[in-house]
């Protein structure tokens with residue numbers, strides 16, 4: 001079976017975990033501090049941003065939302081095509097996620113639709129680096145500046161990428177990474193909030209430890225706060241020394257991971273027949289592609305329902321041939337929990353939803369695996385979409 005995604009971990013991670021065990025402290029401690037420093041050096045050794053490591057990418061987004069004081073009645077503009085995590089992070093603060101349509105080629109938030117959905121309640125925009133593409137990020141910052149909004153970048157897919165010579169996360173308002181099991185680097189589970197705003201950094205650092213003021217600093221020094229005060233709702237969202245140890249070993253391998261993922265991306269794009277669809281238009285030399293998201297061509301004027309059922313058949317037939325595939329992602333405005341505030345159709349996203357398919361991409365795959373996936377997809381597309389037309 002060719003798995004859609006998989007962690008790429010080995011002896012180096014085990015050796016690093018052993019070192020974490022030797023500290024005799026498994027919670028937020030010296031290894032987390034070391035990982036935060038390693039991330040700062042990776043992002044910009046000369047002028048590092050603040051980095052606070054947390055338990056997941058979802059908790060990173062949630063804490064970022066809380067750190068900018070989102071609350072009941074506030075609205076956040078967020079592309080409808082994203083993982084549920086982006087939407088849940090917003091609702092967790094009481095604020096409302098307003099689903100925004102996406103660009104047809106990148107699948108990222110559409111600036112024109114963003115402007116259309118601005119209201120007096122809008123407090124922030126949460127662009128998502130969909131399939132490792134940053135989309136119209138500069139336009140989004142321009143809109144935010146003009147309307148005095150905060151920006152929380154959901155950068156779960158784009159760790160390690162570079163834009164205009166700067167690492168993703170080095171620049172921007174608040175950038176949230178995920179290091180879950182299948183991301184560009186993994187901590188098993190983990191995430192990070194990156195910012196140059198000292199207030200956001202301090203809030204996130206405290207909120208991840210139940211809101212105890214400066215408890216992170218105590219723990220890094222091997223101490224704990226006992227006679228504490230706490231002034232707001234906090235969470236147990238900190239990263240553990242064990243997860244940080246895995247991340248430290250992974251970060252050392254990032255150049256190797258980048259090459260493998262980039263080569264696989266290029267090989268897919270070369271091997272998949274042009275007429276069957278198109279991948280996201282990534283600047284591949286400066287991107288570490290996380291999923292391989294591909295948008296199938298609608299070969300005639302298939303209605304979305306038929307297109308979707310044929311695409312699903314393609315996925316089933318791939319599975320019969322030992323190849324997993326996936327969908328990234330079902331638009332959130334179609335999900336029951338988020339429908340109430342998002343009743344308008346979002347046509348671009350709904351069209352992409354009927355045509356998207358994600359092919360396997362991870363560092364344990366060989367070139368032969370990629371060619372096998374692509375050739376099977378080519379063959380099945382002809383069978384399902386062309387011959388059966």
Ligand SMILES: Cc1ncc(COP(=O)(O)O)c(C=O)c1O
Nearest residue numbers: 056057058083085156178179180
């Ligand atoms: C776009 C996006 N945002 C947020 C997350 C949440 O990250 P985590 O799984 O670490 O909570 C993910 C994870 O898959 C994601 O893909």
